[in-house]
Amino acid sequence: MDLTRRELLTAFLGAPFAFAACRTGETRAFPDGEIVGQSATLGHVLRENRSFEVPADKWESKKIAIIGGGIAGLTTAWKLKKDNFSDFVLLELEKEIGGTSQSGRGEPVGYPWGAHYLPVPFRENTELVSLLDEMSLLESRDANGEIIVKEQFLCREPEERVFYKGRWYEGLYLGVGASEEDKRQFSEFQKQVDQWVNWRDASGKRAFVVPLANCSTDAEATSLDKISFAEWLRQNGFTSERLLWYCDYACRDDYGLRLEQTSAWVGLFYFCSRVRKSGVESQPFITCPEGNGQFVSHFFEEVKDNVRKSQIVVSVVPTETGVDVLCLDGGELRGIHCERVIFASPMFTAPYIIRGFREDTPFAASEFQHNAWFVANLFLKDRPKPRFAKDFPLAWDNVLYESPSLGYVTATHQKGIDYGPTILTYYYPMCAEENGRTKLFNYEWRDLADVCLADLARAHPDIYDLTTRIDIMRWGHAMISPRPNFIWSGIRENAIKPYRNIHFAHTDLSGIALFEEAFYHGLRAASEVIGR
Numbered sequence: 001m002d003l004t005r006r007e008l009l010t011a012f013l014g015a016p017f018a019f020a021a022c023r024t025g026e027t028r029a030f031p032d033g034e035i036v037g038q039s040a041t042l043g044h045v046l047r048e049n050r051s052f053e054v055p056a057d058k059w060e061s062k063k064i065a066i067i068g069g070g071i072a073g074l075t076t077a078w079k080l081k082k083d084n085f086s087d088f089v090l091l092e093l094e095k096e097i098g099g100t101s102q103s104g105r106g107e108p109v110g111y112p113w114g115a116h117y118l119p120v121p122f123r124e125n126t127e128l129v130s131l132l133d134e135m136s137l138l139e140s141r142d143a144n145g146e147i148i149v150k151e152q153f154l155c156r157e158p159e160e161r162v163f164y165k166g167r168w169y170e171g172l173y174l175g176v177g178a179s180e181e182d183k184r185q186f187s188e189f190q191k192q193v194d195q196w197v198n199w200r201d202a203s204g205k206r207a208f209v210v211p212l213a214n215c216s217t218d219a220e221a222t223s224l225d226k227i228s229f230a231e232w233l234r235q236n237g238f239t240s241e242r243l244l245w246y247c248d249y250a251c252r253d254d255y256g257l258r259l260e261q262t263s264a265w266v267g268l269f270y271f272c273s274r275v276r277k278s279g280v281e282s283q284p285f286i287t288c289p290e291g292n293g294q295f296v297s298h299f300f301e302e303v304k305d306n307v308r309k310s311q312i313v314v315s316v317v318p319t320e321t322g323v324d325v326l327c328l329d330g331g332e333l334r335g336i337h338c339e340r341v342i343f344a345s346p347m348f349t350a351p352y353i354i355r356g357f358r359e360d361t362p363f364a365a366s367e368f369q370h371n372a373w374f375v376a377n378l379f380l381k382d383r384p385k386p387r388f389a390k391d392f393p394l395a396w397d398n399v400l401y402e403s404p405s406l407g408y409v410t411a412t413h414q415k416g417i418d419y420g421p422t423i424l425t426y427y428y429p430m431c432a433e434e435n436g437r438t439k440l441f442n443y444e445w446r447d448l449a450d451v452c453l454a455d456l457a458r459a460h461p462d463i464y465d466l467t468t469r470i471d472i473m474r475w476g477h478a479m480i481s482p483r484p485n486f487i488w489s490g491i492r493e494n495a496i497k498p499y500r501n502i503h504f505a506h507t508d509l510s511g512i513a514l515f516e517e518a519f520y521h522g523l524r525a526a527s528e529v530i531g532r
């Protein structure tokens with residue numbers, strides 16, 4: 001895109017910041033790097049609207065084909081294998097498996113390209129607990145039967161810090177300089193969260209719990225979905241700037257949306273669903289350098305004989321006896337006759353891929369709207385130097401209060417490697433944008449790397465000298481958007497039902513992009529097809 005640097009920084013980081021950043025006109029050393037991942041081939045092939053003829057000798061038969069090798073598809077494959085069912089194939093479009101939970105390998109450690117943590121599940125989430133057990137992440141159980149995860153897998157202290165007006169502070173809520181009124185509102189907000197944590201419907205169900213399928217459907221709770229989180233905060237008299245920032249950050253971080261764009265129900269879900277009872281801490285995070293890539297690697301090890309990468313599924317055709325799956329393997333078109341298909345790729349792609357979908361329209365696929373993100377991995381030869389001796393030290397999650405980005409996570413943190421080279425993963429949700437996706441794909445590597453370095457330089461002026469390389473991934477359809485009137489509108493319930501012999505499994509079906517939700521739908525789809 002032909003923009004001046006000032007226009008570029010204004011578009012991503014705001015006019016006052018861009019003005020200040022461009023004032024000196026200084027030229028700085030710029031690292032190498034490239035745009036990685038996310039093939040655009042599928043979009044191109046589908047837009048061409050080609051008719052596909054598979055040569056007679058390019059057909060094979062499988063009982064089940066799984067389309068998509070993200071957490072949902074991998075979970076289905078893992079479950080089928082556990083149940084001694086092997087007559088299936090998993091087809092993944094990209095060269096790498098894992099979808100939005102994929103990771104990279106590097107020195108001194110691996111690093112995430114998307115999902116980077118999983119909160120410790122409650123004991124009731126038995127299938128997820130058994131996955132953690134299988135991966136040897138569990139230490140024991142406490143007196144109440146809650147699982148205790150081995151310390152080396154739980155996010156190490158310091159977990160979070162926030163940068164504000166030149167200094168780093170502990171935690172995410174900006175406590176420093178808070179007025180009495182700020183403190184009162186923060187405590188009132190916590191009280192309201194506690195009330196929802198303790199709330200139960202007539203059948204004893206919680207309002208907010210993971211997976212979302214176990215949440216109460218009582219209107220007292222679900223009616224929160226009809227308004228935005230911003231509106232709910234207004235209605236409850238919350239005006240404190242730092243409280244609103246804290247809630248807005250939560251929405252950007254988990255949903256890629258602003259406060260005004262997010263349903264109040266999912267806003268409260270963020271704060272309540274991982275808290276066992278009022279007064280106790282939210283569940284701790286399981287993480288490792290490559291983030292949720294550790295789960296992808298585990299699943300892949302278990303099912304790799306059934307996985308085919310770089311396979312673009314271009315058409316899924318319901319037939320009299322089952323379903324035919326057509327995919328491009330390199331330039332070659334192949335066909336698979338299947339009894340059933342697990343559709344574990346994003347829901348909005350269904351009308352483009354499933355033949356007859358538009359005529360028969362089993363659900364409103366266009367209601368599954370996604371937002372765009374970009375993620376940058378910065379390879380540093382050394383740690384940024386603290387500017388003040390009393391600055392709160394480098395943490396796992398490092399957030400910039402005055403930036404629309406989410407800051408960065410430190411890949412070496414969990415391994416206790418506190419000196420020397422490291423990798424920082426920088427996250428930028430394009431939530432301010434109506435057309436964030438188009439905008440994102442109009443920018444080149446150099447533009448996005450410039451945004452990332454300029455943003456981080458507000459906290460780390462030495463970032464230009466320390467960074468040897470920046471690689472960037474543009475996620476066009478990163479996450480489903482849980483805007484008001486989506487989660488409890490009935491759209492999801494319709495889409496969860498199988499269509500002919502096609503069973504849907506993507507995390508989109510929860511309306512929230514989380515590991516646990518993809519895992520839940522992967523298991524559900526597996527039991528639908530094998531009846532266990």
Ligand SMILES: Cc1cc2nc3c(=O)[nH]c(=O)nc-3n(C[C@H](O)[C@H](O)[C@H](O)COP(=O)(O)OP(=O)(O)OC[C@H]3O[C@@H](n4cnc5c(N)ncnc54)[C@H](O)[C@@H]3O)c2cc1C
Pocket residue numbers: 042067068069070071072073091092093094097098099100101113114115116117118292311312313314344345346349353373375427475478479505506507508512513514515516518
């Ligand atoms: C930047 C970012 C950060 C995140 N952070 C976290 C986090 O910290 N914790 C957390 O729990 N969640 C996080 N999430 C969400 C989490 O990654 C997802 O909820 C989960 O991994 C989704 O898994 P999935 O299998 O449902 O979908 P996806 O990850 O979308 O996988 C779908 C797969 O289908 C493939 N596919 C699509 N079309 C086709 C086709 N035609 N043929 C073949 N294959 C196809 C895709 O290539 C992809 O691999 C994050 C997401 C993003 C984008």
